[in-house]
Amino acid sequence: MRLPKTVLRMAALWAILLGAGAAPAATSGNDPVVPWLAVSTTQMPFARAVADRVGRRDPGLREPVPILRDVATAEGFERLCSGAPTLAAVIATRRMTAREYDRCRAAEVIDVVELTVGLSALGLVHGAALPIDGLTSRSLYLAIARMVPRDGKLVPNPYTSWHEIDPALPAIPIAVALPSPREARRAQFDDAIMEAGCRPLPEIRSVYGADKRRQLCIQARTDGMVQEADDPAELIRRIAAPGSTVLTILSLADLRSGAEEGAPAVNAPISIDGIPPVPDRFLDGRYPLTMATRLYLTRRALDQAGGLRDYVAEFLREAAIGPGGYLEPLGLVPLPTDDRRLARRNAANLRLFAP
Template identity: 35%
Template sequence: MGRLRTLLIGLALATTTVVPALAQGVMRDRLVIISSNSADTVARMLGASFTERFEGVREPTRRALPTSGALDLFCAGIGPQTPDIAVVVRRMARSMVETCDGNGVRDIVEMRIGLSAVLLAVRRGEGAPNLTSRQVWEGLAAERIADEEFVPNRRALWSEVAPALPRMEIRVLAPHLGTGTNGLFEDMILEGGCRDVKQVRLLFEASYRRGKCVTLRDDGRVQRVAELDVPAALLASPPGTIGVISYDQLQASGGNLVALSLDGVLPTQASIYAQEFVATRTVYLYAKRQHTRLREGIGVVRGIREFLDEATSEAAAGPGGYLSVTGLVPLPPADRAAQRRTAERLTLMSR
């Protein structure tokens, strides 16, 4: 509770430019957006495009947290000291809806922006291992398990991870830390691969467990590359190198890159739509209709409806939209149209 209070105070201090706005019937002069770490790039790009598209709006204030922390902050209450919008990669659980309701956050708009998928790829024509999430973590983590202890990971070949894997050198190109694709890689593949490891589960602090899952080796086996440059770097890398890329980057490669199956499922548009591919998540947007400016001219902030329109526009979330560089896979056409209607009408969530 103390941490939540600190975050709320911090948001209030970050949005104190309210005097000019009060004269116009609102309590704050800009949107406050909270996002999960994995959806931070999506929130940032939406905020930038929203600011450019609508004349006279101020750039939204943003804060990124783990998904549970982002939703806790969103549900903490209503009023200018609390966020207007949350962008996360997990649907709000019923228990969180009840928390929102108990804190007075009752008029919630829920929308799906698209699907996020991150995958492993190699150059066309190269042999490559079909890996499990657990094997990816065991090959790339800074530490491995030996005799019930964590020791430095010195494996050089995939066959050292599992005898059935080929005798190929472990070489991986991953996006820089803090990027959307890397966030998904950490959350859905690395954490997915290590969360059930006994020695990791026994660690008391959740933050320490995550560190064991997502801290990668620094001996040259994993190289960090700018997110948009991973495909080109992969094409120029030694044979057998694996790249961490988005589904959109795979499509843009013109067939020069080929995706690997992960946990027995090949990433295709069909398997991503069906969420059968393990490294797939839906990106959700939640907004407080109670914060919108009412007909009487009174409210917390302007721009919520316009931000939702931007988030569901074809320019953002459609095929080839600017959010595709974050790894976002567009929803099917009928689903995109339904989300646009929700944005236009500010339709409330019902469970």
């Protein structure tokens, strides 16, 4: 029986991805070069779980499991596009921008592949002494922004309590802890919440220049009511402290992995604009802080970086990203069946990224 050419082609490409018959990675002496992955903070629990499975399933692998490093997404893309020899891939929650891809092309890195493998989300979480069960994008913008509308003009933020913003909210001082602007979590929050709460306001719409409007929307106040902290464990400690009234954003993966590691118990994430943080709302796109888990790599890295083929193949297994897979308890929401199949086809075909 003769198989169709398309089937043979897919099988051959998948064999390349899995490393069947591939040449060993470049070596220094007798030791293979160990590749590393630039991983967004929110995706680190997933990345570690996959690496652990690869190492445990075949401890005698001739090629080493990639090293995972917590790197801001923008920096990861910059290094990937510079052709850094041991950076094998970037695991991110946002898409590479056209401007970032232009840098790749300028450096003659034109073989970038993008694989979307699942969904995750950020949640608004607060201390036990802050009795809030939901907030709007507008309330969050007015609590956090450095400049806000007042009497038809933009003024330094005068609000000191939640009740001043909305009489339905408690008369408790505003205290917010956010990741720094370099973090993907902050970028997601700024795009989905701060801009959504800010853009419709006439005082903002009258400002000339899209970049200037964006900065007015996302620039946080500096009077002490908004503080920055990048370590998820530190953010959990702040909201779990006795009498805490702090509001923060955490990935659902951070919350679940923290609970497994014995971190202090915290309240469940609250709704935003009346939409709860539940899987159905992630899948239909209504929950504003939904994120996609994306892998970015290059065809050259698959050929040269020892261990990357096994790692990517493991990440795409149904036992990892499917319903009931081992990443689901960590906070990964499985994509629909057709989308998971598409990710595997894109991997087999090494389909090039298009911004």
